């Protein structure tokens with residue numbers, strides 16, 4: 001199978017914001033390893049000066065998310081500089097059917113790599129922890145996919161926004177941090193950090209282990225989105241989403257045409 005060919009097909013759908021059929025309907029026998037290679041090739045083709053790899057995201061680390069998409073395994077994706085929102089405004093240009101989800105982000109000060117990293121290693125390597133929201137946007141019709149499809153599509157990565165304020169890793173119990181997501185003033189989702197593999201630090205541990213299998217590592221300065229705490233909600237033009245993180249204020253996102 002020509003993984004390069006599949007990767008360039010997916011890249012073009014990501015760049016033109018057009019839906020596609022699941023690749024698993026058209027290519028038989030693709031493995032999860034193939035899918036990660038497709039993801040690597042596709043994202044590599046978008047890297048250029050000014051659009052570097054700035055971090056990684058974990059996904060499907062909570063039961064709520066796994067159930068809503070019908071995939072029972074965690075996965076990871078790559079974050080490029082161009083995905084980071086500079087302002088709390090989301091333009092629908094370049095997106096298909098975006099959804100917003102609350103996340104906790106880790107920012108690293110040291111490299112992390114290897115098959116036996118522990119939460120302790122993660123704390124030693126973490127500069128700060130920050131509230132964040134991710135905007136996901138599957139390129140597949142109806143946001144419907146298998147694990148192989150979604151991994152190849154860079155884990156539905158589209159945009160992300162990290163809060164202005166950073167916190168010491170030790171300032172809060174990140175598993176006990178409560179989150180309330182509102183859309184146009186109405187509560188639409190609630191959750192707590194523990195929804196993410198029991199504790200968001202576990203998500204970073206798992207990411208390092210998964211990356212090790214393909215010889216990758218987390219570099220100093222990188223951001224890690226640890227995975228949605230609640231289900232993701234669809235957003236449309238004119239919506240305002242606010243996510244309140246206990247004792248850390250809120251992140252607001254205005255959805256524009």
Ligand code: OOG
Pocket residue numbers: 057058059060061062065069101134136137138150155156226227228
């Ligand atoms: C896959 C990406 C999931 C998360 O935080 O769980 C994800 C999807 O739901 O489209 O980003």
Ligand code: MG
Pocket residue numbers: 057058059101103134136225227228
């Ligand atoms: Mg996410």
